[in-house]
Amino acid sequence: AQSVTQLDSQVPVFEEAPVELRCNYSSSVSVYLFWYVQYPNQGLQLLLKYLSGSTLVKGINGFEAEFNKSQTSFHLRKPSVHISDTAEYFCAVRRQGAQKLVFGQGTRLTINP
Amino acid sequence: EPEVTQTPSHQVTQMGQEVILRCVPISNHLYFYWYRQILGQKVEFLVSFYNNEISEKSEIFDDQFSVERPDGSNFTLKIRSTKLEDSAMYFCASSEEEKLFFGSGTQLSVL
Numbered sequence: 001a002q003s004v005t006q007l008d009s010q011v012p013v014f015e016e017a018p019v020e021l022r023c024n025y026s027s028s029v030s031v032y033l034f035w036y037v038q039y040p041n042q043g044l045q046l047l048l049k050y051l052s053g054s055t056l057v058k059g060i061n062g063f064e065a066e067f068n069k070s071q072t073s074f075h076l077r078k079p080s081v082h083i084s085d086t087a088e089y090f091c092a093v094r095r096q097g098a099q100k101l102v103f104g105q106g107t108r109l110t111i112n113p
Numbered sequence: 114e115p116e117v118t119q120t121p122s123h124q125v126t127q128m129g130q131e132v133i134l135r136c137v138p139i140s141n142h143l144y145f146y147w148y149r150q151i152l153g154q155k156v157e158f159l160v161s162f163y164n165n166e167i168s169e170k171s172e173i174f175d176d177q178f179s180v181e182r183p184d185g186s187n188f189t190l191k192i193r194s195t196k197l198e199d200s201a202m203y204f205c206a207s208s209e210e211e212k213l214f215f216g217s218g219t220q221l222s223v224l
Contacts, residue, residue: 032211043117043204043215044156051211090156099144099169100158101213 002027002093006104013081014112021076021107023091031093033074034101035065038088047089050074061085086111115139119205119216126195126223134190134219138207144168145188146206146213147180156204162188195223 007022025031032051036044048059055067065076074091091104118137126132138145147159160170162180179191188207192199200223205216 036215041217043217044206044213045215046212049211092156099146099161099163100171101148101156102158103156105155 002031002095002102004091004093004102004104006089006091006107008107009105010108010110012110012112015083016080018079019077019081019085019109021089021091021109023074023076023104025072025074025091025093027072027093027095030096032096033065033067034092034094035059035063035074035076036090036092036103037061038090038106040087044090047076081109081111083111083113085109115214117205117207117214117216119203119219121219122217123220124222126221128197128223129194132192132195132221134192134203134205134221136188136190136205136216137186138188138205139209139214140186142207142209142214144208145180145182146208147190148204148206148215149173149201150204150218151198151201159190192221195221197223199223 003026005024013019034049035047037047038044048057050057050067058064063078088106088108090106092101094101120135145162150156158171160174161168177193181189202218204218206213
């Protein structure tokens, strides 16, 4: 079975500061990795995904994430955040060949002016 | 951008009642899903649906739950006899390949 741990439930950051949201996963088989964002009163939107190839993946809104197999991590980063990045961020994994996504508990990112 | 539509946005029901949550997936997608999030907990997978049948389901998805694609556009989740612990936000999703598109959810409150 797969599991995902997001180490921070809340991350407050000042506007234009860099941010890293941490995600670690556990799986005995190969997985695909994803980050989703949920803005208030909206559904989950895909930010980026890692399927194979380069371990640094770039997504929408200036976010990127790095897959580290030895540390089983997939941390999300942005060099300079904006007020509009305030949202809940979810890391998720999917076993190759399976349909279901396994989510972490989410990290609430709050941007302060 | 195309989107997944869920109705209603809020549903209140009495324990023991049947409830149907409705979703309109993106039209050319082939895989459909239901997830739920109990307040303060993780988003959990319930079921995936492909080619008019369930392709995968979780332990949560017991005999009280069923899914249906009654016509070419709707995808429904039925809970036969709701329990207090079914109170949650229910998300529908559809996908092409690896990218899932989620609806904005139906908040189900069981009283």
